[in-house]
Amino acid sequence: MKIVKTFTAVRSEVAGASAALVPTMGFLHEGHVSLLELAGGLGGPVVMSLFVNPLQFDRPVDLERYPRDLDRDAGIAAAAGVDLLFAPTVEEMYPSPPRTRVRVDSVSEGMEGEHRPGHFEGVATVVAKLFAGIQPEAAVFGRKDAQQLAVVRRLTADLSFPVEIIGAPTVRAPDGLAVSSRNVFIAEDDRAAALGLSSGLFAAAEAVAAGERNGARLESLVRDRLGDVRVEYVSLADAFEAEPVETLEREAFLAVAARVGDVRLIDNIVVWPDGSSDTGVRLERPSILRRM
Ligand code: AMP
Numbered sequence: 202m203k204i205v206k207t208f209t210a211v212r213s214e215v216a217g218a219s220a221a222l223v224p225t226m227g228f229l230h231e232g233h234v235s236l237l238e239l240a241g242g243l244g245g246p247v248v249m250s251l252f253v254n255p256l257q258f259d260r261p262v263d264l265e266r267y268p269r270d271l272d273r274d275a276g277i278a279a280a281a282g283v284d285l286l287f288a289p290t291v292e293e294m295y296p297s298p299p300r301t302r303v304r305v306d307s308v309s310e311g312m313e314g315e316h317r318p319g320h321f322e323g324v325a326t327v328v329a330k331l332f333a334g335i336q337p338e339a340a341v342f343g344r345k346d347a348q349q350l351a352v353v354r355r356l357t358a359d360l361s362f363p364v365e366i367i368g369a370p371t372v373r374a375p376d377g378l379a380v381s382s383r384n385v386f387i388a389e390d391d392r393a394a395a396l397g398l399s400s401g402l403f404a405a406a407e408a409v410a411a412g413e414r415n416g417a418r419l420e421s422l423v424r425d426r427l428g429d430v431r432v433e434y435v436s437l438a439d440a441f442e443a444e445p446v447e448t449l450e451r452e453a454f455l456a457v458a459a460r461v462g463d464v465r466l467i468d469n470i471v472v473w474p475d476g477s478s479d480t481g482v483r484l485e486r487p488s489i490l491r492r493m
Contacts, residue, residue: 257323371481401426
């Protein structure tokens with residue numbers, strides 16, 4: 202695996218090859234690894250970008266305390282089959298303060314967009330730069346961030362990027378908690394409260410399988426399982442428009458965001474009107490990240 206720091210170097214490495222890109226902010230865990238493995242299965246070289254994007258942090262303190270460890274990440278990426286690790290500096294990504302931003306209307310406005318102002322503009326801008334600068338044939342994103350996936354799909358279509366967008370299932374710890382770089386900040390005592398998110402979503406998946414199609418009733422099934430957490434939203438949303446859905450009539454995701462202690466967690470399941478759902482995949486062992 203090669204490590205490069207400039208767009209020019211990435212392009213010269215993957216020119217003409219059908220590269221699959223996996224954008225990350227590093228501090229890799231099994232969720233990232235599953236995306237990298239999926240990308241490896243596509244046949245072309247796998248490029249992983251590692252960039253903690255200042256533009257997408259709505260709270261400076263979150264940017265400051267975001268965990269970083271390039272050596273550790275490089276080891277995990279190499280073992281997961283990454284061919285090229287692109288780790289640009291902030292100066293490489295934003296040589297001058299960006300005057301061009303990508304804003305995806307409507308899709309980025311509810312849920313995460315409402316609670317994290319400016320977040321999706323930062324995400325959409327950096328993803329557009331990665332697509333333009335690397336020119337991958339495919340890019341893999343986690344369904345864990347379902348609204349982000351919808352935003353990326355939309356910007357790809359609207360800006361005519363010839364990139365195939367692939368969504369990958371959410372990877373969960375054996376107890377159901379969605380794996381996240383933020384989980385290292387969850388206090389031992391708060392673990393049970395954190396599990397309320399996934400157990401509420403699993404209950405809703407069972408209800409969908411049993412015939413429930415009403416958005417409000419599915420949302421209250423999730424709320425009922427949330428204990429000592431500060432709920433930001435529980436919402437059934439259209440998978441592509443990310444708009445609230447009253448009745449499940451096409452692919453949708455049921456999403457929840459809550460603060461557990463001072464850690465903000467998000468989770469979701471994907472549901473279909475035929476009663477099926479994607480609740481993600483569970484690890485058999487505790488995560489490589491401590492306390493997950
Ligand atoms: P991040 O490094 O947090 O920006 O995440 C990079 C990519 O990994 C995004 O596409 C996320 O949706 C995805 N991801 C994060 N956590 C998980 C997870 N538990 N399962 C699957 N994908 C994930």
